[in-house]
Amino acid sequence: MSSPRILIVDDEDDLRELLEITLLKMGLDVDGAANLASARDFYAKNDYALVLTDMRLPDGLGLELVREVAAAGKGTPIAVITAYGSADNAVIALKAGAFDYVSKPVVLDELRVLVQSALKLPSSVPGKPASVGGTASRLIGDSAVMQALRAQIDRLARSMAPIAITGESGSGKELAAREIHAQSARAGQPFIAVNCGAIPEALMEAEFFGYRKGAFTGAVDERDGFFQAAHGGTLMLDEVADLPLAMQVKLLRAIQERRVRKIGATAEEAVDVRIISATHKNLEQCVEQGAFRQDLFYRLNVIELALPALRERLDDLAVLTDGILKRLAGPGQPALLGAGVLDILRAYSFPGNVRELENVLERALAYADHGVIEVGDLALKGAKLAQLPVNAPVTAPVPAPVAVAEAAAVSAPVAAPAAEAPLPNSLPDYLEQIERDIIVRALNQTQFNRTQAAALLGIGVRQLRYQMQKLNINDPES
Known part of the structure; x- marks a missing residue:
């Protein structure tokens, strides 16, 4: 098996010879070129594991070679040699597609590190698409x-x-x-x-x-x-x-x-x-x-x-939610979304993005019965819903009045209010007040027996306790 081949392009004979000797001692095959024309000829005839070029050459700039190698589709890494203190040139070369750079005077230890890094790079096959959607990726989503x-x-x-x-x-x-x-x-x-x-x-x-x-x-x-x-x-x-x-x-x-x-x-x-x-x-x-x-x-x-942002890739919400719930619940433990929950999540703007989604699901799972998250478990108080189309029907339940939503358990379109009915100044506050009134009525009917009140409303006792705390509803005896 032949050794990896390196192409060195530099018009300074002494420096090129020093670099060639250093790489030969590393067990690599080396070709040397003194100008752009010779480098192009070498590159057309051979496959290289790395190209190392000076920025200034007699017949042009090394930057031209950087762009040509980057555009060739062979996946060959190319590094540049820059004059001491020429950080701007290094940045320009990196933007053009250079793998890395070394500064003059060349420190041989730094050169060896660069070459070793280049030789470890995974090979790139021309025409092969990048690996997207792989299960090993930390970035979940198929959008x-x-x-x-x-x-x-x-x-x-x-x-x-x-x-x-x-x-x-x-x-x-x-x-x-x-x-x-x-x-x-x-x-x-x-x-x-x-x-x-x-x-x-x-x-x-x-x-x-x-x-x-x-x-x-x-x-x-x-x-x-x-x-x-x-x-x-x-x-x-x-x-x-x-x-x-x-x-x-x-x-x-x-x-x-x-x-x-x-x-x-x-x-x-x-x-x-x-x-x-x-x-x-x-x-x-x-x-x-x-x-x-x-x-x-x-x-x-x-x-x-x-x-x-998460709102820009809502198509990924289902797979993101599934992955988060599996991690939160642990092996062998159920963690599912109930009916309508995913639609409610899709309507939410998620200003905190994926981190906020994780927090919402973790909180909801703590309140969920038997590992099934219902709409009322989300507790998206003051939710900033995404803008709906002008003529789209508004369906219930909505995220803010979670107790009302579970008590009514309906999803039919809500009839438009009468023309003479005044609109509330703050919809979240208005719905929160309705929710508070219904919970207080249920508690009064049961003499503040939380178990019976929760049964009347069709929610769990833990959820009722959370809603009372959120809405500042106190037991008269306390």
């Missing part, structure tokens, strides 16, 4: 938007470029980051997720970069930071918009130079991490407002991955 998202992640996982994940709170940004890591060449290495908004500003530098023993009062032992803990793997910066400006400067340097210095240390140490950032805020607006550094924004936002 078109989720299939497109998984296909995009499949492509992004092959690159080492920084990724900025955007989306509303609860839309699954950390799940997406873990999915990218799991499909990448770094899957066997650490994944470290950091909530930037949860770290006190005074401790940020120590938490990110670590510290030496005796560096400050209380530093009784040497400790690694997040960058060292994620070495070889992926570092996720969640809610990155919450970083203070002083820390943004230090983070920018660490990302650009790929080196960090512990507090109290005199020398920097190299770190190999892929950065994935996430936020529910608009970073561009933060930059305009002066709350986020523009240079750090461009460094993190090389590739943007936007996650859809």
Whole structure:
């Protein structure tokens, strides 16, 4: 079996020879080209496990080769060699499809890490569609938007470029980051997720970069930071918009130079991490407002991955609900939705997205009898329902008056009110008052016997107790 073949493109004979010798010692076959024309000829005739090119060549730019290799469909990773401090060129190359980059003067240890990462990448077969809908994916859903998202992640996982994940709170940004890591060449290495908004500003530098023993009062032992803990793997910066400006400067340097210095240390140490950032805020607006550094924004936002809100993929609601209930109930335990529950969920806007769906189902399952969630168990108080078509009939039960819905147990269209009847100023408050009046009537008829009142209303005692607490209905004797 032949060794993987690498193509090196650089017009500096000494540097090209050094790189060739380094890779030959790694047991790899190497071809060297001094210009674009020669590189194109080599690439057309051979299959390469990696192409490594300088950015400036006698007959053009390495960026041209990056675009050509990325568009060729062979799935060949290509990395670039940039001049020291030319971070902008590296970002441009990554946006064009480069796998990774190394800076001049080339550090051979960093080069070896890059090559090893490239050789671990899964092969890409031209014409083969990205694996979407696989059961192993953390991102559940068969809607078109989720299939497109998984296909995009499949492509992004092959690159080492920084990724900025955007989306509303609860839309699954950390799940997406873990999915990218799991499909990448770094899957066997650490994944470290950091909530930037949860770290006190005074401790940020120590938490990110670590510290030496005796560096400050209380530093009784040497400790690694997040960058060292994620070495070889992926570092996720969640809610990155919450970083203070002083820390943004230090983070920018660490990302650009790929080196960090512990507090109290005199020398920097190299770190190999892929950065994935996430936020529910608009970073561009933060930059305009002066709350986020523009240079750090461009460094993190090389590739943007936007996650859809739950209301934008309601076709996935059934499969999402099924998966969540199975996890909540545990093995061998029943957890089902009763009649009409899924329709009620589809009508809800879910401002908290999938995280809110999980909370709603967990609460409803606690109130459900025999593991079957009914409409009344949802308790979507003050629900912001999705906009219905103008002429669509409104059906009962509705989410807010859950006790009334279960007492009536009807789903026929409600007749339009008489023209002279005034409309309520607040529908949720109006329905809540109706619900309260009916529960009070039932309690009065049974001398506040909760068991009998619950039977009259057709709900469980636990549900009645919850509704009384929610509506502030007190037993006269209490």
